[in-house]
Amino acid sequence: MRVLIVEDEHKIANSVKRGLEQEGFAVDVIYDGTEGYDMASTEEYDAIILDLMLPGMDGVTLCKKLREEKNHTPILMLTAKGQIQDKVTGLNSGADDYLVKPFAFEELQARVRALTRRPQNGGNIILKTKDLILNTLTFEVKRSGKRVFLSRKEFSLLEYLMRNPDRIISKDQIIAHVWDYNADILPNTVEVYIGYLRKKIDNAFPNSTPLIHTVRGFGYRLGN
Known part of the structure; x- marks a missing residue:
């Protein structure tokens, strides 16, 4: 936010x-x-x-x-x-x-x-996509009932993606909502944080459907 x-x-x-x-x-x-x-x-x-x-x-x-x-x-x-x-x-x-x-x-x-x-x-306190649940009040994230520990920036990025499910979100949109105006953003900053989320949200749950998708040339999408 x-x-x-x-x-x-x-x-x-x-x-x-x-x-x-x-x-x-x-x-x-x-x-x-x-x-x-x-x-x-x-x-x-x-x-x-x-x-x-x-x-x-x-x-x-x-x-x-x-x-x-x-x-x-x-x-x-x-x-x-x-x-x-x-x-x-x-x-x-x-x-x-x-x-x-x-x-x-x-x-x-x-x-x-x-x-x-x-x-x-976007309205909700509890955000849910498949078996991924994010609580905006307690800052808790769970997947398949297991707690996922995120940094503040990772949490903010995931919250933004979950408030826009199945929408393609560009890097510029992510930067505009997750980082402040004076933040020192490197060219690959968004990719790095998307990578962090993938490891914790998708790679750590091999039996669950991957949720974070790269849409080449356009941005990222969270959903099925």
């Missing part, structure tokens, strides 16, 4: 970024509303954490512009203001949820995960 944080308070933004990365998210941080709008409208994200008061372009304007452009990425609005009218303004601009500062990181994380589970993002 890839998340964009648009927040001008560097300490808060960087703290949230570190916390989400520890939970397996790929995270981009922007400190200015205008730059945040540019990123949100040109890159693909699974959720946006958006401050209400920003330099360049305020959060309400940014949110409205994205919705006018039919960008339906889930948005969690942050603000230091707790008045009802501020909440109403944020939600009426198109935000999906609202959180008042100061907040506990655990609550923010729970709200972000809830937003990414909504129908436009």
